Amino acid sequence: xxxxxxxxxxxxxxxxxxxxxxxxxxxxxxxxxxxxxxxxxxxxxxxxxxxxxxxxxxxxxxxxxxxxxxxxxxxxxxxxxxxxxxxxxxxxxxxxxxxxxxxxxxxxxxxxxxxxxxxxxxxxxxxxxxxxxxxxxxxxxxxxxxxxxxxxxxxxxxxxxxxxxxxxxxxxxxxxxxxxxxxxxxxxxxxxxxxxxxxxxxxxxxxxxxxxxxxxxxxxxxxxxxxxxxxxxxxxxxxxxxxxxxxxxxxxxxxxxxxxxxxxxxxxxxxxxxxxxxxxxxxxxxxxxxxxxxxxxxxxxxxxxxxxxxxxxxxxxxxxxxxxxxxxxxxxxxxxxxxxxxxxxxxxxxxxxxxxxxxxxxxxxxxxxxxxxxxxxxxxxxxxxxxxxxxxxxxxxxxxxxxxxxxxx
Numbered sequence: 001x002x003x004x005x006x007x008x009x010x011x012x013x014x015x016x017x018x019x020x021x022x023x024x025x026x027x028x029x030x031x032x033x034x035x036x037x038x039x040x041x042x043x044x045x046x047x048x049x050x051x052x053x054x055x056x057x058x059x060x061x062x063x064x065x066x067x068x069x070x071x072x073x074x075x076x077x078x079x080x081x082x083x084x085x086x087x088x089x090x091x092x093x094x095x096x097x098x099x100x101x102x103x104x105x106x107x108x109x110x111x112x113x114x115x116x117x118x119x120x121x122x123x124x125x126x127x128x129x130x131x132x133x134x135x136x137x138x139x140x141x142x143x144x145x146x147x148x149x150x151x152x153x154x155x156x157x158x159x160x161x162x163x164x165x166x167x168x169x170x171x172x173x174x175x176x177x178x179x180x181x182x183x184x185x186x187x188x189x190x191x192x193x194x195x196x197x198x199x200x201x202x203x204x205x206x207x208x209x210x211x212x213x214x215x216x217x218x219x220x221x222x223x224x225x226x227x228x229x230x231x232x233x234x235x236x237x238x239x240x241x242x243x244x245x246x247x248x249x250x251x252x253x254x255x256x257x258x259x260x261x262x263x264x265x266x267x268x269x270x271x272x273x274x275x276x277x278x279x280x281x282x283x284x285x286x287x288x289x290x291x292x293x294x295x296x297x298x299x300x301x302x303x304x305x306x307x308x309x310x311x312x313x314x315x316x317x318x319x320x321x322x323x324x325x326x327x328x329x330x331x332x333x334x335x336x337x338x339x340x341x342x343x344x345x346x347x348x349x350x351x352x353x354x355x356x357x358x359x360x361x362x363x364x365x366x367x368x369x370x371x372x373x374x375x376x377x378x379x380x381x382x383x384x385x386x387x388x389x390x391x392x393x394x395x396x397x398x399x400x401x402x403x404x405x406x407x408x409x
Contacts, residue, residue, distance in 0.1 A: 022144035023290040023316060025132070026252045026276035038078040045373065045404025046070050053104040054379070054396040055150045057389050062104025064396075071096045071402070073112075088118040096139070110155050112138040126168045135159040143334040143357060146292065146314055147184045147195075149299045150355075150381070150394065154187035176203040184298065192227030192301035215240040217254060223297040228344065229306040232262040232297055236272060249279040260295050264308050266342060270295050287319040300340060302390040305348060307340035331360040340386065351386030353394045355379065363406070371406040 050066045057063065073094025080087040093113040101108035113136065120130045137157045141148040147158050164178030183196035199221035206214045219236040240254030255273040274292040281287065296312045318332035333356065340351040361375035376399075383394035 022142070023146055023274070023292060023314065024144060024276060024278070024288050024318070026254075026274060026290060034079075035081045036077070036079040038076055039408060040074070040076050041406060041408045042072075042074045043373065043404055043406040044070070044072040045402045047400060047402030049398070049400045051396060051398040052098065052102040053151070053153055054381070054398045055152070055393045056104045058392050058395075060104070062102050065100075065102040065104065067098040067100040067102060069096050069098045071404070084122050086118075086120045089116070091115040104153050106154060110139055112136075112155065114138070128166045129164070130166070131161070131163045133161045143314070143336065144290075144316055146296070146312075147182070147298050148193075149336060149338065149353070151398075152186055152188060152191065156184055156186040158182070158184040172207045174205045174207075176205065177201070192229060192304070192306065193299055194226035195223055195298055197221050197223040197297065211244045213242040215242065215254065217256075225297065225300075225306075227301055227306070228304070229297075229301050230263040230308060230344075232260055234261075234295070235259040238272065245279075248281070249277075251275070251277045258295055260309075262308050264342075264344070266308055268295060268309060270311065284322040285319070287317070289315075289317045291315045296338075299338075302351075302386070305343055305345045305387075307351065308342040308344065309340070311339040311341070313337045326365040328363045329360070330362070331358075333358045343386075348387060349385045351383060351390055351394075353381060353383040355381040369408050371408070372404075373406050374401075374403045376401045 046068065047070075048066070048068050050064075052065050052067050053062050054064075056065075071094060073092055075090070075092035075094075077090040078087070079089075091114065093111070095109060095111040097109040098105075099108075114134070115136075116134045118132045120128065122128045135157070136142070136159070137155055139151065139155045141151055142158075145158065145160070148156070160180065160182035162178060162180045164176050166174060166176045168174040178201055180199045180201070181197070183194070185194050199219055201217060201219040204216040208214060215238075217236065217238040217240065219234075219238075221234045221236075223232050223234075225231055236256065236258050238254040238256035240252065242250070242252045244250045253273070253275040255271070258270050258272040260268045260270070272294050274290070274294070276288070276290040278288050279286065291314065293311075293313045296310045298310075300307045300310050313336070315335040316332065319330065321329045323329060335357075336353075336355045338353045338355075340353075343350075357377070357379045359375065359377040361373065364372040366372060378400075379396075379398040381394050381396050383391045385391060
């Protein structure tokens with residue numbers, strides 16, 4: 001029974017909102033404590049969306065179109081843990097069909113999929129390698145990745161890979177050196193928001209106590225932009241701390257400066273910070289949170305023009321509560337504040353946007369294999385400045401609710 005409960009938890013974490021990935025990864029994750037054989041999951045749900053294509057401009061075809069829908073998926077997860085090597089692999093493939101095709105969408109159905117492969121290998125007590133990889137093709141934005149802000153009219157593909165080598169030079173001093181590559185590719189060629197970024201980094205780590213590690217990071221990243229947007233380079237210099245408040249609570253904070261140079265010739269310097277908290281308060285309640293402020297290169301193109309600078313603050317909180325062996329509740333919120341500046345066309349003012357996303361849901365265990373699931377998701381976005389069309393497409397609210405069944409085997 002214990003292994004069945006653990007397997008169900010792994011499936012929820014791996015195939016749900018991907019909260020154990022992206023910006024939440026700043027805080028070390030100790031959830032995977034033992035190996036698990038491959039576990040399959042399949043689900044189907046029906047729902048209602050009152051604003052399927054929220055970024056359609058007011059007065060245009062498809063503005064505030066609503067529709068019922070049905071979604072189905074199949075997924076799998078596998079964990080292997082040995083003293084030297086850890087594998088964590090999960091995947092999901094499915095699709096959604098809208099009963100009333102939204103006028104602004106090219107189809108009434110679309111597919112989606114996710115795949116994650118995480119690997120860590122300890123060569124010796126001093127040397128270790130790690131690799132974290134994730135790819136997804138989907139319609140809804142996953143705010144936890146920090147790559148996109150609004151839902152598009154067609155699905156998009158995004159990916160990330162982070163590969164590092166760690167070496168402990170002394171009992172207290174260690175380094176991590178790595179390479180990352182991530183990006184987003186939209187099906188809608190006219191969006192102009194395709195981006196790819198590669199980065200190299202080196203982190204110095206000093207353990208002052210059993211609970212505390214001080215860090216110093218240097219990062220360099222280069223972003224290639226699609227359409228009329230400019231390519232850019234960024235340097236980061238960050239000081240940080242990782243502290244384990246208790247066996248079940250760990251926090252990470254990094255702060256410093258970001259130096260960004262774009263091909264337009266503009267050089268900008270800005271404060272940068274990121275932090276995360278992961279806590280298992282007790283056997284029933286767990287919570288995760290992250291925050292980041294930076295100059296971003298994503299989502300800066302709007303219908304033929306673009307902004308060279310995008311100051312963005314992102315906040316995310318996610319929680320799970322086990323009410324009983326049968327009933328588990330989950331919920332959370334995302335807040336994103338953006339300030340677009342320096343448009344490439346004279347006369348276009350700066351554009352700002354505030355977006356709130358709140359969600360709640362439940363999973364009820366009928367027996368060892370069958371679960372009843374439900375969720376509600378609310379998004380509210382407001383903006384000002386820029387061209388009226390750009391601001392109008394960022395002023396919207398959206399409600400989505402669903403009810404379904406999940407089968408694990």
